Amino acid sequence: MKESGYKQSQGDYTLFVKHLAARGVIALLVYVDDIIVTGSDERENHEVKQRLATEFEIKELGKLKYFLGIEVAYSSQRIFISQQKYVTDLLAETGKIGCKPVSTPMDPKYKLGEAKEEPVVDKRMYQRLVGRLIYLAHTWLDIAYSMSVISQFMHDPREPHLQAAYRVLHYLKGNPGKGILFKKNNTLALEAYTDADYAGSLVDRRSTTGYCTFLGGNLVT
Structure with a gap:
Protein backbone atom coordinates (compact mmCIF):
# COMPACT_ATOMS: atom_id res chain seq x y z
CA MET A 1 0.00 0.00 0.00
CA LYS A 2 2.85 2.38 0.81
CA GLU A 3 4.46 1.67 -2.59
CA SER A 4 1.16 2.75 -4.18
CA GLY A 5 1.21 6.13 -2.41
CA TYR A 6 -0.96 5.26 0.58
CA LYS A 7 -0.14 6.49 4.07
CA GLN A 8 -0.56 4.22 7.07
CA SER A 9 -2.68 5.68 9.87
CA GLN A 10 -0.89 6.25 13.16
CA GLY A 11 -4.15 5.74 15.04
CA ASP A 12 -5.00 2.41 13.38
CA TYR A 13 -2.21 0.53 11.62
CA THR A 14 -4.72 -1.45 9.55
CA LEU A 15 -5.99 1.73 7.85
CA PHE A 16 -4.33 3.13 4.71
CA VAL A 17 -5.37 6.45 3.12
CA LYS A 18 -4.46 8.12 -0.18
CA HIS A 19 -5.33 11.74 -1.03
CA LEU A 20 -5.81 12.41 -4.75
CA ALA A 21 -5.68 16.22 -4.94
CA ALA A 22 -8.89 17.36 -6.64
CA ARG A 23 -10.13 13.81 -7.14
CA GLY A 24 -10.76 13.13 -3.45
CA VAL A 25 -9.60 10.38 -1.10
CA ILE A 26 -9.42 6.57 -0.98
CA ALA A 27 -9.29 4.54 2.25
CA LEU A 28 -8.45 0.86 2.69
CA LEU A 29 -9.00 -1.06 5.92
CA VAL A 30 -7.63 -4.56 6.57
CA TYR A 31 -8.75 -7.11 9.16
CA VAL A 32 -6.92 -10.44 8.77
CA ASP A 33 -8.20 -11.53 5.33
CA ASP A 34 -11.11 -9.09 5.03
CA ILE A 35 -10.59 -5.73 3.28
CA ILE A 36 -12.82 -2.68 2.87
CA VAL A 37 -12.02 -0.22 0.05
CA THR A 38 -13.96 3.03 -0.10
CA GLY A 39 -13.54 6.54 -1.45
CA SER A 40 -14.66 9.26 -3.82
CA ASP A 41 -12.61 8.24 -6.89
CA GLU A 42 -13.96 5.24 -8.81
CA ARG A 43 -10.87 4.96 -11.03
CA GLU A 44 -8.46 4.72 -8.10
CA ASN A 45 -10.92 2.37 -6.40
CA HIS A 46 -10.72 0.03 -9.37
CA GLU A 47 -6.94 0.38 -9.77
CA VAL A 48 -6.13 -0.49 -6.15
CA LYS A 49 -8.19 -3.67 -6.44
CA GLN A 50 -6.26 -4.59 -9.58
CA ARG A 51 -2.94 -3.99 -7.81
CA LEU A 52 -4.03 -6.16 -4.89
CA ALA A 53 -5.07 -8.90 -7.32
CA THR A 54 -1.55 -9.03 -8.77
CA GLU A 55 -0.10 -9.68 -5.30
CA PHE A 56 -2.79 -11.87 -3.69
CA GLU A 57 -5.64 -14.15 -4.62
CA ILE A 58 -8.67 -12.00 -3.83
CA LYS A 59 -12.42 -12.24 -4.27
CA GLU A 60 -14.58 -9.15 -4.58
CA LEU A 61 -17.80 -9.47 -2.59
CA GLY A 62 -19.44 -6.27 -3.83
CA LYS A 63 -20.92 -3.46 -1.78
CA LEU A 64 -20.25 -3.65 1.95
CA LYS A 65 -23.17 -5.21 3.86
CA TYR A 66 -21.59 -6.92 6.88
CA PHE A 67 -18.18 -6.51 8.51
CA LEU A 68 -17.06 -7.83 11.91
CA GLY A 69 -20.58 -7.88 13.33
CA ILE A 70 -21.53 -4.47 11.89
CA GLU A 71 -24.38 -4.38 9.37
CA VAL A 72 -24.55 -1.66 6.70
CA ALA A 73 -27.68 -0.52 4.83
CA TYR A 74 -27.81 2.15 2.09
CA SER A 75 -30.09 4.48 0.24
CA SER A 76 -29.17 7.30 -2.15
CA GLN A 77 -29.12 9.85 0.67
CA ARG A 78 -28.04 7.90 3.75
CA ILE A 79 -26.08 5.02 5.29
CA PHE A 80 -27.29 3.15 8.37
CA ILE A 81 -25.00 0.96 10.49
CA SER A 82 -26.21 -1.39 13.20
CA GLN A 83 -25.30 -4.60 15.04
CA GLN A 84 -28.68 -6.29 15.29
CA LYS A 85 -27.39 -9.85 14.71
CA TYR A 86 -24.56 -9.22 17.17
CA VAL A 87 -27.09 -8.07 19.82
CA THR A 88 -29.39 -11.05 19.19
CA ASP A 89 -26.48 -13.52 19.38
CA LEU A 90 -25.23 -11.91 22.59
CA LEU A 91 -28.68 -12.08 24.23
CA ALA A 92 -28.98 -15.75 23.25
CA GLU A 93 -25.48 -16.60 24.46
CA THR A 94 -26.11 -15.00 27.87
CA GLY A 95 -29.58 -16.50 28.29
CA LYS A 96 -31.23 -13.07 28.09
CA ILE A 97 -33.16 -13.52 24.86
CA GLY A 98 -36.46 -13.53 26.77
CA CYS A 99 -35.53 -10.87 29.34
CA LYS A 100 -37.70 -7.88 30.20
CA PRO A 101 -36.48 -4.63 28.52
CA VAL A 102 -35.55 -1.56 30.59
CA SER A 103 -35.54 2.08 29.46
CA THR A 104 -32.00 3.03 30.56
CA PRO A 105 -28.68 1.14 30.35
CA MET A 106 -27.80 2.06 33.95
CA ASP A 107 -29.81 2.94 37.03
CA PRO A 108 -29.36 6.73 37.34
CA LYS A 109 -29.93 6.58 41.12
CA TYR A 110 -27.27 3.97 41.82
CA LYS A 111 -23.48 4.42 41.72
CA LEU A 112 -21.14 1.45 41.40
CA GLY A 113 -18.22 1.08 43.79
CA GLU A 114 -15.74 -1.72 44.49
CA ALA A 115 -18.33 -3.66 46.55
CA LYS A 116 -15.72 -5.73 48.42
CA GLU A 117 -18.38 -7.12 50.77
CA GLU A 118 -20.40 -8.59 47.86
CA PRO A 119 -19.95 -12.12 46.38
CA VAL A 120 -17.23 -12.62 43.76
CA VAL A 121 -18.37 -13.60 40.24
CA ASP A 122 -16.58 -15.54 37.49
CA LYS A 123 -13.83 -13.16 36.38
CA ARG A 124 -13.31 -14.59 32.86
CA MET A 125 -17.04 -14.66 32.16
CA TYR A 126 -17.40 -11.05 33.33
CA GLN A 127 -14.44 -9.86 31.24
CA ARG A 128 -15.76 -11.61 28.13
CA LEU A 129 -19.24 -10.11 28.58
CA VAL A 130 -17.92 -6.59 29.16
CA GLY A 131 -15.54 -6.91 26.20
CA ARG A 132 -18.41 -7.83 23.90
CA LEU A 133 -20.51 -4.95 25.20
CA ILE A 134 -17.64 -2.50 24.65
CA TYR A 135 -17.45 -3.58 20.99
CA LEU A 136 -21.19 -3.02 20.70
CA ALA A 137 -20.71 0.62 21.75
CA HIS A 138 -19.47 1.33 18.19
CA THR A 139 -23.09 1.63 17.09
CA TRP A 140 -24.86 1.91 20.49
CA LEU A 141 -23.30 5.18 21.61
CA ASP A 142 -25.74 5.53 24.50
CA ILE A 143 -24.16 2.60 26.38
CA ALA A 144 -20.68 4.17 26.26
CA TYR A 145 -20.93 5.70 29.74
CA SER A 146 -22.23 2.49 31.29
CA MET A 147 -19.35 0.56 29.75
CA SER A 148 -16.80 3.09 31.02
CA VAL A 149 -18.11 2.45 34.54
CA ILE A 150 -18.54 -1.33 34.36
CA SER A 151 -15.12 -1.91 32.77
CA GLN A 152 -13.40 -0.37 35.82
CA PHE A 153 -14.07 -3.57 37.78
CA MET A 154 -12.59 -6.14 35.39
CA HIS A 155 -9.85 -7.07 37.91
CA ASP A 156 -12.25 -7.93 40.75
CA PRO A 157 -15.87 -8.23 39.57
CA ARG A 158 -18.57 -8.60 42.20
CA GLU A 159 -22.27 -9.39 42.00
CA PRO A 160 -23.44 -5.72 41.67
CA HIS A 161 -21.04 -5.24 38.73
CA LEU A 162 -22.42 -8.30 36.96
CA GLN A 163 -25.99 -7.13 37.56
CA ALA A 164 -25.07 -3.73 36.07
CA ALA A 165 -23.72 -5.51 32.97
CA TYR A 166 -26.91 -7.58 32.76
CA ARG A 167 -28.95 -4.38 32.93
CA VAL A 168 -27.21 -3.23 29.73
CA LEU A 169 -28.38 -6.47 28.10
CA HIS A 170 -31.95 -5.73 29.22
CA TYR A 171 -31.61 -2.27 27.66
CA LEU A 172 -30.41 -3.78 24.36
CA LYS A 173 -33.41 -6.11 24.29
CA GLY A 174 -35.72 -3.09 23.96
CA ASN A 175 -34.56 -2.23 20.43
CA PRO A 176 -31.89 -4.61 19.01
CA GLY A 177 -31.99 -2.94 15.57
CA LYS A 178 -30.87 0.44 16.87
CA GLY A 179 -27.87 2.03 15.14
CA ILE A 180 -26.35 5.19 13.68
CA LEU A 181 -27.65 7.06 10.64
CA PHE A 182 -25.30 9.03 8.39
CA LYS A 183 -27.15 11.43 6.07
CA LYS A 184 -25.89 13.27 3.02
CA ASN A 185 -25.76 16.99 3.87
Whole structure:
Protein backbone atom coordinates (compact mmCIF):
# COMPACT_ATOMS: atom_id res chain seq x y z
CA MET A 1 0.00 0.00 0.00
CA LYS A 2 2.85 2.38 0.81
CA GLU A 3 4.46 1.67 -2.59
CA SER A 4 1.16 2.75 -4.18
CA GLY A 5 1.21 6.13 -2.41
CA TYR A 6 -0.96 5.26 0.58
CA LYS A 7 -0.14 6.49 4.07
CA GLN A 8 -0.56 4.22 7.07
CA SER A 9 -2.68 5.68 9.87
CA GLN A 10 -0.89 6.25 13.16
CA GLY A 11 -4.15 5.74 15.04
CA ASP A 12 -5.00 2.41 13.38
CA TYR A 13 -2.21 0.53 11.62
CA THR A 14 -4.72 -1.45 9.55
CA LEU A 15 -5.99 1.73 7.85
CA PHE A 16 -4.33 3.13 4.71
CA VAL A 17 -5.37 6.45 3.12
CA LYS A 18 -4.46 8.12 -0.18
CA HIS A 19 -5.33 11.74 -1.03
CA LEU A 20 -5.81 12.41 -4.75
CA ALA A 21 -5.68 16.22 -4.94
CA ALA A 22 -8.89 17.36 -6.64
CA ARG A 23 -10.13 13.81 -7.14
CA GLY A 24 -10.76 13.13 -3.45
CA VAL A 25 -9.60 10.38 -1.10
CA ILE A 26 -9.42 6.57 -0.98
CA ALA A 27 -9.29 4.54 2.25
CA LEU A 28 -8.45 0.86 2.69
CA LEU A 29 -9.00 -1.06 5.92
CA VAL A 30 -7.63 -4.56 6.57
CA TYR A 31 -8.75 -7.11 9.16
CA VAL A 32 -6.92 -10.44 8.77
CA ASP A 33 -8.20 -11.53 5.33
CA ASP A 34 -11.11 -9.09 5.03
CA ILE A 35 -10.59 -5.73 3.28
CA ILE A 36 -12.82 -2.68 2.87
CA VAL A 37 -12.02 -0.22 0.05
CA THR A 38 -13.96 3.03 -0.10
CA GLY A 39 -13.54 6.54 -1.45
CA SER A 40 -14.66 9.26 -3.82
CA ASP A 41 -12.61 8.24 -6.89
CA GLU A 42 -13.96 5.24 -8.81
CA ARG A 43 -10.87 4.96 -11.03
CA GLU A 44 -8.46 4.72 -8.10
CA ASN A 45 -10.92 2.37 -6.40
CA HIS A 46 -10.72 0.03 -9.37
CA GLU A 47 -6.94 0.38 -9.77
CA VAL A 48 -6.13 -0.49 -6.15
CA LYS A 49 -8.19 -3.67 -6.44
CA GLN A 50 -6.26 -4.59 -9.58
CA ARG A 51 -2.94 -3.99 -7.81
CA LEU A 52 -4.03 -6.16 -4.89
CA ALA A 53 -5.07 -8.90 -7.32
CA THR A 54 -1.55 -9.03 -8.77
CA GLU A 55 -0.10 -9.68 -5.30
CA PHE A 56 -2.79 -11.87 -3.69
CA GLU A 57 -5.64 -14.15 -4.62
CA ILE A 58 -8.67 -12.00 -3.83
CA LYS A 59 -12.42 -12.24 -4.27
CA GLU A 60 -14.58 -9.15 -4.58
CA LEU A 61 -17.80 -9.47 -2.59
CA GLY A 62 -19.44 -6.27 -3.83
CA LYS A 63 -20.92 -3.46 -1.78
CA LEU A 64 -20.25 -3.65 1.95
CA LYS A 65 -23.17 -5.21 3.86
CA TYR A 66 -21.59 -6.92 6.88
CA PHE A 67 -18.18 -6.51 8.51
CA LEU A 68 -17.06 -7.83 11.91
CA GLY A 69 -20.58 -7.88 13.33
CA ILE A 70 -21.53 -4.47 11.89
CA GLU A 71 -24.38 -4.38 9.37
CA VAL A 72 -24.55 -1.66 6.70
CA ALA A 73 -27.68 -0.52 4.83
CA TYR A 74 -27.81 2.15 2.09
CA SER A 75 -30.09 4.48 0.24
CA SER A 76 -29.17 7.30 -2.15
CA GLN A 77 -29.12 9.85 0.67
CA ARG A 78 -28.04 7.90 3.75
CA ILE A 79 -26.08 5.02 5.29
CA PHE A 80 -27.29 3.15 8.37
CA ILE A 81 -25.00 0.96 10.49
CA SER A 82 -26.21 -1.39 13.20
CA GLN A 83 -25.30 -4.60 15.04
CA GLN A 84 -28.68 -6.29 15.29
CA LYS A 85 -27.39 -9.85 14.71
CA TYR A 86 -24.56 -9.22 17.17
CA VAL A 87 -27.09 -8.07 19.82
CA THR A 88 -29.39 -11.05 19.19
CA ASP A 89 -26.48 -13.52 19.38
CA LEU A 90 -25.23 -11.91 22.59
CA LEU A 91 -28.68 -12.08 24.23
CA ALA A 92 -28.98 -15.75 23.25
CA GLU A 93 -25.48 -16.60 24.46
CA THR A 94 -26.11 -15.00 27.87
CA GLY A 95 -29.58 -16.50 28.29
CA LYS A 96 -31.23 -13.07 28.09
CA ILE A 97 -33.16 -13.52 24.86
CA GLY A 98 -36.46 -13.53 26.77
CA CYS A 99 -35.53 -10.87 29.34
CA LYS A 100 -37.70 -7.88 30.20
CA PRO A 101 -36.48 -4.63 28.52
CA VAL A 102 -35.55 -1.56 30.59
CA SER A 103 -35.54 2.08 29.46
CA THR A 104 -32.00 3.03 30.56
CA PRO A 105 -28.68 1.14 30.35
CA MET A 106 -27.80 2.06 33.95
CA ASP A 107 -29.81 2.94 37.03
CA PRO A 108 -29.36 6.73 37.34
CA LYS A 109 -29.93 6.58 41.12
CA TYR A 110 -27.27 3.97 41.82
CA LYS A 111 -23.48 4.42 41.72
CA LEU A 112 -21.14 1.45 41.40
CA GLY A 113 -18.22 1.08 43.79
CA GLU A 114 -15.74 -1.72 44.49
CA ALA A 115 -18.33 -3.66 46.55
CA LYS A 116 -15.72 -5.73 48.42
CA GLU A 117 -18.38 -7.12 50.77
CA GLU A 118 -20.40 -8.59 47.86
CA PRO A 119 -19.95 -12.12 46.38
CA VAL A 120 -17.23 -12.62 43.76
CA VAL A 121 -18.37 -13.60 40.24
CA ASP A 122 -16.58 -15.54 37.49
CA LYS A 123 -13.83 -13.16 36.38
CA ARG A 124 -13.31 -14.59 32.86
CA MET A 125 -17.04 -14.66 32.16
CA TYR A 126 -17.40 -11.05 33.33
CA GLN A 127 -14.44 -9.86 31.24
CA ARG A 128 -15.76 -11.61 28.13
CA LEU A 129 -19.24 -10.11 28.58
CA VAL A 130 -17.92 -6.59 29.16
CA GLY A 131 -15.54 -6.91 26.20
CA ARG A 132 -18.41 -7.83 23.90
CA LEU A 133 -20.51 -4.95 25.20
CA ILE A 134 -17.64 -2.50 24.65
CA TYR A 135 -17.45 -3.58 20.99
CA LEU A 136 -21.19 -3.02 20.70
CA ALA A 137 -20.71 0.62 21.75
CA HIS A 138 -19.47 1.33 18.19
CA THR A 139 -23.09 1.63 17.09
CA TRP A 140 -24.86 1.91 20.49
CA LEU A 141 -23.30 5.18 21.61
CA ASP A 142 -25.74 5.53 24.50
CA ILE A 143 -24.16 2.60 26.38
CA ALA A 144 -20.68 4.17 26.26
CA TYR A 145 -20.93 5.70 29.74
CA SER A 146 -22.23 2.49 31.29
CA MET A 147 -19.35 0.56 29.75
CA SER A 148 -16.80 3.09 31.02
CA VAL A 149 -18.11 2.45 34.54
CA ILE A 150 -18.54 -1.33 34.36
CA SER A 151 -15.12 -1.91 32.77
CA GLN A 152 -13.40 -0.37 35.82
CA PHE A 153 -14.07 -3.57 37.78
CA MET A 154 -12.59 -6.14 35.39
CA HIS A 155 -9.85 -7.07 37.91
CA ASP A 156 -12.25 -7.93 40.75
CA PRO A 157 -15.87 -8.23 39.57
CA ARG A 158 -18.57 -8.60 42.20
CA GLU A 159 -22.27 -9.39 42.00
CA PRO A 160 -23.44 -5.72 41.67
CA HIS A 161 -21.04 -5.24 38.73
CA LEU A 162 -22.42 -8.30 36.96
CA GLN A 163 -25.99 -7.13 37.56
CA ALA A 164 -25.07 -3.73 36.07
CA ALA A 165 -23.72 -5.51 32.97
CA TYR A 166 -26.91 -7.58 32.76
CA ARG A 167 -28.95 -4.38 32.93
CA VAL A 168 -27.21 -3.23 29.73
CA LEU A 169 -28.38 -6.47 28.10
CA HIS A 170 -31.95 -5.73 29.22
CA TYR A 171 -31.61 -2.27 27.66
CA LEU A 172 -30.41 -3.78 24.36
CA LYS A 173 -33.41 -6.11 24.29
CA GLY A 174 -35.72 -3.09 23.96
CA ASN A 175 -34.56 -2.23 20.43
CA PRO A 176 -31.89 -4.61 19.01
CA GLY A 177 -31.99 -2.94 15.57
CA LYS A 178 -30.87 0.44 16.87
CA GLY A 179 -27.87 2.03 15.14
CA ILE A 180 -26.35 5.19 13.68
CA LEU A 181 -27.65 7.06 10.64
CA PHE A 182 -25.30 9.03 8.39
CA LYS A 183 -27.15 11.43 6.07
CA LYS A 184 -25.89 13.27 3.02
CA ASN A 185 -25.76 16.99 3.87
CA ASN A 186 -24.55 20.14 2.14
CA THR A 187 -22.23 21.13 4.97
CA LEU A 188 -19.05 19.77 6.55
CA ALA A 189 -19.33 21.88 9.70
CA LEU A 190 -17.59 20.35 12.71
CA GLU A 191 -19.42 20.53 16.05
CA ALA A 192 -18.30 19.19 19.42
CA TYR A 193 -20.12 18.94 22.74
CA THR A 194 -18.73 17.97 26.13
CA ASP A 195 -19.85 17.71 29.73
CA ALA A 196 -18.50 16.30 32.99
CA ASP A 197 -19.59 15.43 36.47
CA TYR A 198 -17.50 16.48 39.45
CA ALA A 199 -15.66 13.84 41.50
CA GLY A 200 -18.38 11.35 40.63
CA SER A 201 -16.42 8.11 41.06
CA LEU A 202 -16.94 6.25 44.34
CA VAL A 203 -13.60 4.48 43.83
CA ASP A 204 -11.12 7.35 43.36
CA ARG A 205 -13.26 10.55 43.38
CA ARG A 206 -12.30 11.31 39.80
CA SER A 207 -14.60 13.15 37.43
CA THR A 208 -15.99 11.60 34.26
CA THR A 209 -16.03 13.56 31.01
CA GLY A 210 -18.33 12.78 28.11
CA TYR A 211 -18.11 14.16 24.57
CA CYS A 212 -19.54 13.79 21.09
CA THR A 213 -18.41 15.18 17.75
CA PHE A 214 -20.56 15.78 14.66
CA LEU A 215 -19.22 16.26 11.11
CA GLY A 216 -21.79 17.62 8.68
CA GLY A 217 -24.53 16.84 11.18
CA ASN A 218 -23.45 13.20 11.52
CA LEU A 219 -22.09 11.67 14.73
CA VAL A 220 -18.48 10.50 14.23
CA THR A 221 -17.03 10.21 17.77
